[in-house]
Amino acid sequence: MMTMQGIPCGAALAINDMLDNCAQIQPGQEVLVLAQIDGLYGGDNLVDEQAICWIQAAIQNRGANASVLWIDEPDKPHAWRIPPVVRAALTGCDLMINHSFNLVSEEIMDLRNLLEKGDFIMVRNFATTAPLLCTAWAQTPHELVSEIRYQASVPFKVGVNWQLTDENGTHLEGIVGPSKNPLFPTYTTRRFEVGGYRPWPEWVIPPIHITDTSGIVVFDCMLSWWTRYIGISPYFKEPIRLTIKNCRITKIEGGIEADALQRFLDMMVKRLGDGVYDFNEIHCGVHPQAIVGTHQCPSLIYRRVIEHSHACNIHFHIGAPPHTKTYPYWMHCTGDIRRASWRVGDTLLHDRGHLTALDHPEVRAVAAKYPDRPGLEPQPWRY
Numbered sequence: 001m002m003t004m005q006g007i008p009c010g011a012a013l014a015i016n017d018m019l020d021n022c023a024q025i026q027p028g029q030e031v032l033v034l035a036q037i038d039g040l041y042g043g044d045n046l047v048d049e050q051a052i053c054w055i056q057a058a059i060q061n062r063g064a065n066a067s068v069l070w071i072d073e074p075d076k077p078h079a080w081r082i083p084p085v086v087r088a089a090l091t092g093c094d095l096m097i098n099h100s101f102n103l104v105s106e107e108i109m110d111l112r113n114l115l116e117k118g119d120f121i122m123v124r125n126f127a128t129t130a131p132l133l134c135t136a137w138a139q140t141p142h143e144l145v146s147e148i149r150y151q152a153s154v155p156f157k158v159g160v161n162w163q164l165t166d167e168n169g170t171h172l173e174g175i176v177g178p179s180k181n182p183l184f185p186t187y188t189t190r191r192f193e194v195g196g197y198r199p200w201p202e203w204v205i206p207p208i209h210i211t212d213t214s215g216i217v218v219f220d221c222m223l224s225w226w227t228r229y230i231g232i233s234p235y236f237k238e239p240i241r242l243t244i245k246n247c248r249i250t251k252i253e254g255g256i257e258a259d260a261l262q263r264f265l266d267m268m269v270k271r272l273g274d275g276v277y278d279f280n281e282i283h284c285g286v287h288p289q290a291i292v293g294t295h296q297c298p299s300l301i302y303r304r305v306i307e308h309s310h311a312c313n314i315h316f317h318i319g320a321p322p323h324t325k326t327y328p329y330w331m332h333c334t335g336d337i338r339r340a341s342w343r344v345g346d347t348l349l350h351d352r353g354h355l356t357a358l359d360h361p362e363v364r365a366v367a368a369k370y371p372d373r374p375g376l377e378p379q380p381w382r383y
Helices: 009-022 049-061 084-090 109-117 142-153 224-230 256-272 300-308 361-368
Strands: 030-036 065-071 095-098 121-125 161-166 171-176 197-200 208-221 235-244 249-253 281-284 314-318 333-337 340-344 347-351
Touching: 009 049, 009 121, 009 142, 009 197, 030 049, 030 084, 049 065, 065 084, 142 361, 161 208, 224 256, 224 300, 224 333, 235 256, 249 256
Parallel strands: 030 065, 030 095, 095 121, 121 197
Antiparallel strands: 161 171, 161 340, 171 208, 208 235, 208 281, 208 333, 235 249, 281 314, 314 333, 340 347
């Protein structure tokens, strides 16, 4: 455990959990701590120097070598890259703790390919500032959220029927298909069994490939990585309504956000083909404490990233066609709903926004090991 003068107990607890239970730092390892300098001054890559200093000191306290790399990489829409200095640094590290909002393995296939080679591990630390490390979200035990993730994935068996409804008019039905993600040969694969990517705090179950899906879906928010390029807020003024027929988006309705999404997809057809209108993946968040206040995180786009991982949040992928040689990126736009009921086979996975895996005996047993930590019950709002 790290003890360091001047660090709040809660932040120390969070950092210890990340390094010991997620990153699993070992003496003698070469650890790269990556951050982007624009995030200190209002850029999208939210970070602060205090959090980086605390994390660096904690790594060193474990007998590992911690090298901090600050980069200044302006955003290049549709021409994203791994900066050469980062690529060079990765050849000499065992593990990278990534604090960059832009440089992510979901969208940038070059980074994903490096992770799949297995030469290093990447921990994406979402708690990138000192205030975020002091939240209940960051201090919830990693072991607990990992168990929630596993138990929430169990109902997804190939060929099982599923139904999704909510009070806003969503009604979808489909069938669970086989996994299309090489990192997750089955949906119940644990993080440590495959690949080199470990998000902290943990955030979603594996993407569920779906077939024979039709219906209506109504959503009012979206993961904010792509909303920047669509040109809309991650929280909508008016919901978007999609009509789905056999895993294809056939109609987009709504207000200014729907119009912007239609224009964006029409533009992306030129890059990726009409696969941008596919509707074939769905999954959900797993963290029971994934909500923070504006005083803890003033950034709207970053709060949306955190809330995307909440256990109530179900999301589907809009398009998500395969990357190409000329466009080596994954179009990972999402539609998010937060008060739905989702039945998978005989299992009611979500009950009006409540993830029932939170009630699983194995999950409750893990929570009982940490009586003094944030856990399954919502934290009281004290402000």
